[in-house]
Amino acid sequence: MHATRQVAPSMGACQTCGLRHRAVCAALNDTELDDLQRISHRKSFEAGTTVALEGEPMDYFANILNGVVKMTKTLADGRQQIVGLLFPTDFLGRAFVTEAPYRAEAATDLELCAFPHSSFEQLLHKYPQLEHRLLESTLSELDTAREWMLLLGRKTAEEKVASFLHLLTKRADLSAPCNANQDGPLRFPLPLTRTDMADYLGLTIETVSRQITRLKKQGVISLVDSRTIEVAALEDLEDISGG
Amino acid sequence: MHATRQVAPSMGACQTCGLRHRAVCAALNDTELDDLQRISHRKSFEAGTTVALEGEPMDYFANILNGVVKMTKTLADGRQQIVGLLFPTDFLGRAFVTEAPYRAEAATDLELCAFPHSSFEQLLHKYPQLEHRLLESTLSELDTAREWMLLLGRKTAEEKVASFLHLLTKRADLSAPCNANQDGPLRFPLPLTRTDMADYLGLTIETVSRQITRLKKQGVISLVDSRTIEVAALEDLEDISGG
DNA sequence: CGACATGTTGAACCTCATCAACCGACGTGG
């Protein structure tokens, strides 16, 4: 299940990394960054593979370099809920506990920059500015979680789907960097299957599918193929999402 | 609306405070604590009054001494969702941004130990261990938020209400300290109205009411009065809550 | 090719929202 490859980073890789000033590493200066680089290693996962299991020890933290991670929780009878998505530059892992509070899965093919659990926590202790950065990112993760609680508790199916698509337009540049800054209607691949979308929005796949065709008929979006979306009317999408 | 009273704490109040080792202050030793005490002041709010408005600057942080705070988000058309509750020892406020991301209201009569926004952030900078503690508490807040996302997205009305009551049994000692360690069935006051419960669970008041009478008929709980609950079968409640 | 996974569409059903009536407690003012 763990379809992982490990690659040692070349010297100075952190300095030239595209995430240098966008991920948690931004908290450290170039010399401090060496400490982080020394414990870092690349990891890859294929879409659909499991990165960490709920309730089991997770032995590393990671920056998302590429791809999308879904964090899911499950009830005893199998009902699932995705409780968060991680995009490039986001930080994966739960500090200060050994057992993951949720399952982490690669929603798409995935590249991580990983740090062993205990080594990273030592660095957190050594560099308060790193811990500060982690606090900042945790706080904004909490903000988005609460935004999503509003969606799950109070929005209609149509609003939910529109909200999700709208969220993607804001992060499309990150999840599919090849497509940024283009003219014309915004086009991007959906990082999630219908099943995943349903689990993220608290709906069933059928309802998700129906709402997508509904948005299509309204001319707000169109589908290049079932996994590639084109947003024709971003304004309308925003209105419908009701946020 | 802001029914607030301010009281200067007496010298050494922090050392003898019941929250000394349970709230964020636990991160500081007695001498460091003086720095915190110097900027702290008591605040009181009556049930139903507003502590902070969504999108408006919140000029202080606070420990909850007594009572329950609800954090709510609202859609344009008035639909509301409670995105979190704060009980005694919990920390109120969003560090590193000036504007509150949600509205904070006193669900019950409320006592706070408040710290001016900028002074407290200076202390966070001065004492990394304080920031560490705040990170720990933010992370566990995020854990509970995600637990709630599972509830909002995937649980039935009955499971939702049972989950909420079960949550209260776990925090009843905090919200109603007078009632801890007693024999017999666990009895405690509901800190929320039916409307608030509905907004917390993503339901309507009618559904909440019906599910409560349902649990009553099953013999899992009984109502002393509409705002005082007695849990007859904690095991059953846990089973029904499905978590 | 058949088997399987992913997605769409239709029909029937059900949970929960909506609308409405009612109750008791409380406060207020004639």
Add this chain to the structure above:
DNA sequence: CCACGTCGGTTGATGAGGTTCAACATGTCG
């Protein structure tokens, strides 16, 4: 003092939004 309105809560009848079950389409892989 009682009539009145208000607020929080309960209960009933009705209906809609989403789920469930089912069939079908499409694409992929052995």
